[in-house]
Amino acid sequence: MKSNLISKTETADVLKEISSQWKIELPKIKNLKIYELDEGARIIIGEGMTAIKIGENYLPFLTDAKILEKFPSVTVDMGAVKFMCNGANVMRPGVKAFTEFEKGQIVCIVEESQKKVLAVGRALVSSNELPTMVKGQVVENMHYISDTYWEIKKSIKD
Numbered sequence: 001m002k003s004n005l006i007s008k009t010e011t012a013d014v015l016k017e018i019s020s021q022w023k024i025e026l027p028k029i030k031n032l033k034i035y036e037l038d039e040g041a042r043i044i045i046g047e048g049m050t051a052i053k054i055g056e057n058y059l060p061f062l063t064d065a066k067i068l069e070k071f072p073s074v075t076v077d078m079g080a081v082k083f084m085c086n087g088a089n090v091m092r093p094g095v096k097a098f099t100e101f102e103k104g105q106i107v108c109i110v111e112e113s114q115k116k117v118l119a120v121g122r123a124l125v126s127s128n129e130l131p132t133m134v135k136g137q138v139v140e141n142m143h144y145i146s147d148t149y150w151e152i153k154k155s156i157k158d
Contacts (some may be wrong), residue, residue: 001152002036014044018051018058022106024033024070035156043153046144054147059106059120059143062150068117072101073108073125074139076118081111085146090139101127107139119144 006014011032019026024139029046036042042053043061050061060067076084096112103126109119121139130138143149 001038003033003156005031005033011046015046021058022060022071024049026067035058035152037149037152042092043149043156045108045156050153052143054142057122057142061153062117062120062143062145063153063155065117067126068108068120071106071108071120072099072123073110073117075110075112075115077112081118084109084111085144087141087144087147089137089141090121090125092133092136092138095138098127098130109139109141109144 008030014032015026017068022055029049032044032046034042034044040055044051044053049067050064051079052059052061060071062068072089074095075097075131076090076094076113077096080090084090084095090109101107101123103123107121109121110116111118119141120143121141122139123139125133
């Protein structure tokens with residue numbers, strides 16, 4: 001795994017792109033370190049923020065509680081937890097509660113008892129559609145606890 005510290009200009013460009021995709025304000029970060037992973041994905045680490053880039057998508061890392069709380073969320077029942085932690089998408093029957101979000105927006109997947117974030121993904125429908133949905137996929141699971149990125153991040157010394 002290669003890593004490199006990127007220039008201030010590149011850092012500004014990456015942060016601008018992340019901020020625009022996430023629709024949230026990011027803290028000022030001077031230096032970003034990028035870890036190139038085998039499958040073309042990247043882990044991006046800066047002071048107070050860790051992100052994953054998969055293709056053109058930037059995702060917040062699951063250990064970044066301060067950043068994660070700025071995102072909309074979907075709360076799933078305990079029966080859905082093991083499926084979320086194996087990479088399954090969020091299905092409508094497992095959704096217990098949700099905040100407002102648009103289709104295509106990054107959403108946190110939270111379990112109902114401890115309110116812990118299990119995964120992050122992209123909304124396949126908007127929150128406006130959920131009250132009338134009975135079945136179907138709600139969120140595409142893109143990063144979850146104990147996935148490849150989670151395991152690789154453990155081996156990175158910031």
